[in-house]
C-alpha cells in the first residue's frame with residue numbers, strides 16, 4: 520500500500536493526520552508494542568516498502584544529515600529501532616517532527632515496525648559521518664572505556680538483547696544532542712543507569728567522549744563503499760544535504776521535500 524504512494528503524498532497524509540489516528544500513549548503501551556514486534560518474524564521486502572516513509576528525512580541510505588538534525592539509523596540494532604519507534608509513537612520519547620509519520624495509518628502496526636526495523640538494520644552505514652574536532656581523543660577513549668563500553672560495547676556496537684543502541688559512527692552533533700537530552704531528562708525513555716552515570720561529566724569530558732564515539736569506525740562489512748546509493752530507490756531525486764554543522768536546534772523545521780520520479 521505504502522509503496523505506491525509518492526513521497527509528496529506521504530507528507531500530505533502525515534500533515535493531515537488528526538489526533539484520533541494517533542496511537543495509544545504511554546510507556547506501558549510502548550513496552551507492549553516492543554514485546555510484540557520483537558517476537559514477530561520480519562518481512563524485509565515489506566520493510567523496504569514501509570521505509571519509503573522514512574526516506575523523507577532519513578534519506579534512502581538511512582544516513583540522514585551530518586549536521587545531526589536527523590540521525591543515521593542505517594545499521595542500528597533492530598531491537599533498538601523497534602524500541603525507539605514504539606517509544607516515539609507512544610510519546611514516551613518526544614519527536615514532534617517524526618510523530619505524525621508513526622501513526623498506525625501510515626506506518627502500520629507491530630508487524631510493520633518489525634519489518635522496517637529489520638530492513639534498516641541491514642543497510643550499510645555511512646563512511647562519511649561527522650566527527651568532532653579531534654584534539655581530545657585520548658581523554659575521550661579513556662572515558663569511553665571506563666564509563667560507556669560496559670553497556671554500549673568496546674566498539675560502540677550496542678547490544679540487541681537489552682535494546683542498547685549502536686553508537687559507533689553516529690553523527691557527532693546528533694550524539695551531543697542526545698547526550699544532553701538524556702542527561703537533562705528531556706529524553707524520557709533514557710536508561711536510568713546511564714542518566715546517573717553521565718551526570719558528573721564536564722563539558723570537556725562530554726565533547727571528548729562523543730568525539731571519540733563518532734570516530735569509532737564500524738566494521739568493514741557494516742560500512743558502505745564510498746559513493747554507495749541505495750539501489751532499492753533507483754529514481755529517488757536527492758536534495759543536497761546541508762554540510763555546515765549546526766549545534767542545538769530547538770525548533771526542527773520540516774525537511775525540504777524530495778521529489779519521487781517514477
Ligand code: HEC
Pocket residue numbers: 569570572573574575576577588589590591592599600603604613614616617620626635684696771774
Ligand atoms: C519528518 C522527518 C522524519 C521522518 C519522516 C522520520 N523520522 Fe525518524 N527521526 C527524525 C528526527 C528529527 C529524529 C531525531 C529526533 C531527536 O533528536 O531526538 C528521528 C529519530 C529517529 C530514530 C531514533 C534514532 C536514535 O538513534 O535514537 C529512529 C529509530 C527513527 N527516527 C526511525 C524512523 C523510521 C523507521 C521512520 C519511518 C517509518 C522515520 N524515522 C521517519 C525525523 C523523521
Ligand code: HEC
Pocket residue numbers: 602662663666667668669670671681682683684685686694697698708709710712713716717728729732
Ligand atoms: C548502564 C548502561 C549504559 C551506560 C553506562 C551508558 N549508556 Fe548510553 N544508553 C544506554 C541505553 C540502554 C540507551 C538507550 C535508551 C533508550 O531505550 O532510549 C542509551 C542511549 C545512548 C545514546 C543515544 C543513542 C541514540 O541512538 O539515540 C547515546 C548517544 C549514548 N547512550 C551514549 C553513551 C555514552 C557516551 C556513555 C558513556 C559516557 C553511555 N552512553 C553510557 C545504556 C548505557
